[in-house]
Amino acid sequence: MRDDLDKRIAEARTLSIVGMCKNAGKTTVLNWLLNRSRDRVLGLTSIGRDGESVDVVTGTEKPGIFIPEGTLIATAKDMLSLCDITQEIVCTTGIPTPLGEVVLVRAKSAGNVQLAGPSITSQLKTVSGLFFSLGADQTIIDGALGRKSLGARTVAENVILCTGASYDMRMEKVVQDTANVFRLLNLKKAETPPEESEKPLKELLRESGEALIPGALTDTAILPLLKSGALRNARLVVKDPSKVLLSPDTLEKLSVRGVSLETVDAAKTLCVTVNPVSAYGWKFDPDAFLRAMEAAVTVPVINVKEALS
Amino acid sequence: MISIRFEDRVSIGLQYVLDSLHACSPFGQERVRRLRFYAPEERAALLTELGNTARAAKEAQTQKSLYEKIMLVLCQLKDIRGSLSRLFEGVCLDHVELFELKGFLLRIEELLPLFDRMNEAVRIEGMAFSDPSEALKILDPEHTRSRGFYIPDGASEPLRAIRREKKQLEQRLYEAETVAEKDALKAERTRVCAEEESEERAIRKAMCLALLPYVSAMQADADAAGRLDFLIQKALFGVRYGGVLPELTDTALELTDMINPELCDLLKEKGRAFVPVSIAADRGATVITGANMGGKSVAMKTVALNALLMQAGFLVCAKRARLPMFHCVKLLFDDLQSMQSGLSGFGSEIVRFSEALDEAEQGYSLLLIDELARGTNPDEGARIVQAVTRYLNGANAISILATHYDGVAELARAHYQIIGLKDVDPDAIKAELSGAERDGVAVIARHMNYGLYRVEGRADCPKDALNILRMLSLKPEILERIERSYDTEKS
Numbered sequence: 001m002r003d004d005l006d007k008r009i010a011e012a013r014t015l016s017i018v019g020m021c022k023n024a025g026k027t028t029v030l031n032w033l034l035n036r037s038r039d040r041v042l043g044l045t046s047i048g049r050d051g052e053s054v055d056v057v058t059g060t061e062k063p064g065i066f067i068p069e070g071t072l073i074a075t076a077k078d079m080l081s082l083c084d085i086t087q088e089i090v091c092t093t094g095i096p097t098p099l100g101e102v103v104l105v106r107a108k109s110a111g112n113v114q115l116a117g118p119s120i121t122s123q124l125k126t127v128s129g130l131f132f133s134l135g136a137d138q139t140i141i142d143g144a145l146g147r148k149s150l151g152a153r154t155v156a157e158n159v160i161l162c163t164g165a166s167y168d169m170r171m172e173k174v175v176q177d178t179a180n181v182f183r184l185l186n187l188k189k190a191e192t193p194p195e196e197s198e199k200p201l202k203e204l205l206r207e208s209g210e211a212l213i214p215g216a217l218t219d220t221a222i223l224p225l226l227k228s229g230a231l232r233n234a235r236l237v238v239k240d241p242s243k244v245l246l247s248p249d250t251l252e253k254l255s256v257r258g259v260s261l262e263t264v265d266a267a268k269t270l271c272v273t274v275n276p277v278s279a280y281g282w283k284f285d286p287d288a289f290l291r292a293m294e295a296a297v298t299v300p301v302i303n304v305k306e307a308l309s
Numbered sequence: 310m311i312s313i314r315f316e317d318r319v320s321i322g323l324q325y326v327l328d329s330l331h332a333c334s335p336f337g338q339e340r341v342r343r344l345r346f347y348a349p350e351e352r353a354a355l356l357t358e359l360g361n362t363a364r365a366a367k368e369a370q371t372q373k374s375l376y377e378k379i380m381l382v383l384c385q386l387k388d389i390r391g392s393l394s395r396l397f398e399g400v401c402l403d404h405v406e407l408f409e410l411k412g413f414l415l416r417i418e419e420l421l422p423l424f425d426r427m428n429e430a431v432r433i434e435g436m437a438f439s440d441p442s443e444a445l446k447i448l449d450p451e452h453t454r455s456r457g458f459y460i461p462d463g464a465s466e467p468l469r470a471i472r473r474e475k476k477q478l479e480q481r482l483y484e485a486e487t488v489a490e491k492d493a494l495k496a497e498r499t500r501v502c503a504e505e506e507s508e509e510r511a512i513r514k515a516m517c518l519a520l521l522p523y524v525s526a527m528q529a530d531a532d533a534a535g536r537l538d539f540l541i542q543k544a545l546f547g548v549r550y551g552g553v554l555p556e557l558t559d560t561a562l563e564l565t566d567m568i569n570p571e572l573c574d575l576l577k578e579k580g581r582a583f584v585p586v587s588i589a590a591d592r593g594a595t596v597i598t599g600a601n602m603g604g605k606s607v608a609m610k611t612v613a614l615n616a617l618l619m620q621a622g623f624l625v626c627a628k629r630a631r632l633p634m635f636h637c638v639k640l641l642f643d644d645l646q647s648m649q650s651g652l653s654g655f656g657s658e659i660v661r662f663s664e665a666l667d668e669a670e671q672g673y674s675l676l677l678i679d680e681l682a683r684g685t686n687p688d689e690g691a692r693i694v695q696a697v698t699r700y701l702n703g704a705n706a707i708s709i710l711a712t713h714y715d716g717v718a719e720l721a722r723a724h725y726q727i728i729g730l731k732d733v734d735p736d737a738i739k740a741e742l743s744g745a746e747r748d749g750v751a752v753i754a755r756h757m758n759y760g761l762y763r764v765e766g767r768a769d770c771p772k773d774a775l776n777i778l779r780m781l782s783l784k785p786e787i788l789e790r791i792e793r794s795y796d797t798e799k800s
Binding site for chain 1: 408459472476499502
């Protein structure tokens with residue numbers, strides 16, 4: 001399974017690392033990815049700011065991002081003085097951030113970097129395109145946290161989902177919520193999305209049994225339809241998984257009624273990583289956590305503390 | 310000095326012209342945004358610029374691909390003027406700033422041969438770029454001509470040694486097994502990184518010092534790039550609208566078959582064509598009279614537009630143009646803004662008129678006045694406009710007034726009338742109106758001749774209003790009464 005995973009990670013053109021919470025082990029995963037394939041050129045950026053050695057939100061120590069020689073990074077200009085790589089400035093992007101313009105830098109030596117990339121999807125796509133034109137084999141995006149991570153799949157076609165004890169004290173809650181995000185991230189891609197229509201949802205479903213939801217998909221919209229039976233064996237298509245605001249319970253009901261939930265922008269989740277140690281003091285039993293998580297998802301699960309360090 | 314309010318730029322169609330330009334570089338864009346008019350004392354400079362524009366426009370077709378190549382290079386220029394002034398102040402520039410400077414110099418190096426080729430074809434006077442190769446030697450010492458900026462190991466001996474050590478440490482760190490070993494190596498590495506940083510800083514400082522003598526040349530190149538950019542845009546504009554090189558006169562203005570690009574495009578969309586307007590005027594008052602809906606304002610706005618274009622170094626949108634340079638151009642058009650200022654329409658009009666007069670008296674000016682005193686009673690209005698016309702005859706300005714009032718035209722130095730419906734057979738229009746066509750305004754617009762003709766001798770304002778009333782099918786009872794009143798006047 002690990003060999004297969006390694007192959008799939010290596011083949012991914014764009015890869016986004018998203019976390020359920022802070023201290024889920026995103027940076028550990030990132031460092032592992034960066035240093036596992038030293039002969040390939042990687043392009044690295046982040047959504048917003050990351051890479052500081054002390055977490056500015058929780059105040060806990062966290063690992064820095066250490067990149068090998070040859071890596072391309074996209075980061076805000078003011079972050080460059082905090083990087084200790086030997087820098088070659090490759091191009092400027094004109095993308096503004098509060099920390100200055102986003103600049104593309106080639107690492108002429110290995111070293112620590114601080115990332116503060118673009119925060120808008122379209123800009124991330126621009127940066128990713130620049131990486132490839134400069135000869136990168138793979139773009140890695142240090143992605144967002146929690147719900148926001150659901151938008152990650154519009155940028156990258158592959159996702160690594162990181163979760164950990166820091167998310168909640170109750171292991172069941174961590175596993176359940178992670179599985180829920182996983183399910184949304186992995187919604188089936190709509191090969192033939194239904195056409196957009198002005199008609200009420202109920203009418204549409206009765207006519208064709210499928211509908212494109214232009215905005216968010218919420219419990220208040222779905223529950224009455226479920227009760228009326230209009231949704232039986234129907235097909236619902238959303239723009240991207242971040243538009244699904246359904247409770248886990250409703251999601252479950254949908255799957256029982258044979259409703260197929262699909263998305264226009266789709267990506268694959270390659271694996272889930274778990275960090276059994278919380279930044280706030282508590283720990284889960286590593287094996288129990290790993291097994292519970294494995295049972296809840298359909299992709300490999302990796303313990304960052306053991307397998308990657 | 311000429312300064313035109315934004316509202317007036319929009320109303321005469323100057324903003325439309327500026328918006329149609331696509332300057333490529335930040336320097337060119339700035340020239341368009343902050344359009345500058347040549348002052349009368351810069352006559353020689355304006356002549357040079359106009360000559361350049363005319364020659365560039367003439368070759369625009371044959372040199373199309375060359376112009377496109379130049380524009381492509383100009384597009385890649387970044388505004389480095391901030392870094393240049395920091396450099397001049399003795400600030401040590403960071404990596405990204407040096408990267409931008411190098412990029413700028415590389416683009417100039419790329420531009421040079423293209424500019425030379427254009428210069429050969431077009432003969433651009435008073436524009437030159439300096440050779441960036443000496444400055445590039447500082448920022449690209451190994452002559453890689455790569456787009457990136459990097460301080461090479463060979464920049465100094467200490468740097469070479471530091472980088473070698475850094476690399477060795479990284480290899481050892483990669484191979485290290487115990488945490489203690491790694492920590493020791495990391496601490497060592499931190500020290501080396503700090504050394505590298507300070508050595509690089511010293512090298513950047515030296516680079517900045519070495520660049521200092523080239524700062525003014527780079528500033529001049531940025532300026533020249535902006536001028537070249539703007540010149541190409543002006544030339545392409547001239548080609549689009551059939552611009553002509555104007556002849557500079559001392560006082561006389563003569564525009565033959567001029568057009569207004571904005572209205573041209575607007576009418577073209579509707580399947581109609583702009584009727585070119587010709588007018589000649591000299592110091593003193595020129596009066597335009599004519600039918601309502603006849604385009605008096607359009608004629609005046611087009612004069613203003615073309616005079617301003619010329620004075621900004623553009624070709625003039627006309628078949629033939631003879632123009633003087635103006636100290637200022639004043640537009641007194643009916644506009645909402647001034648009416649909202651608290652004064653009545655009439656009050657604010659008079660205030661603006663006196664202000665304009667004060668300014669116009671500072672030097673040879675162009676005054677365009679649309680229906681002065683239109684809001685007051687016709688008897689008083691006519692007296693006001695007659696007095697103003699007499700006064701303007703003696704003023705050091707070309708004044709063009711549009712008016713409805715009788716007894717004004719004969720006081721002016723010249724009198725133009727809108728051709729209007731003069732040559733149209735009223736029966737033809739009546740026939741059209743009684744047919745399928747119900748939209749009277751459209752019928753009138755179709756038959757209206759917006760051209761101007763010069764009236765010799767005495768002539769009252771044309772009475773096209775009555776014709777228009779007929780066409781717009783005003784109640785017959787009212788029409789009859791109006792017609793009867795004309796008849797009694799005649800007898």
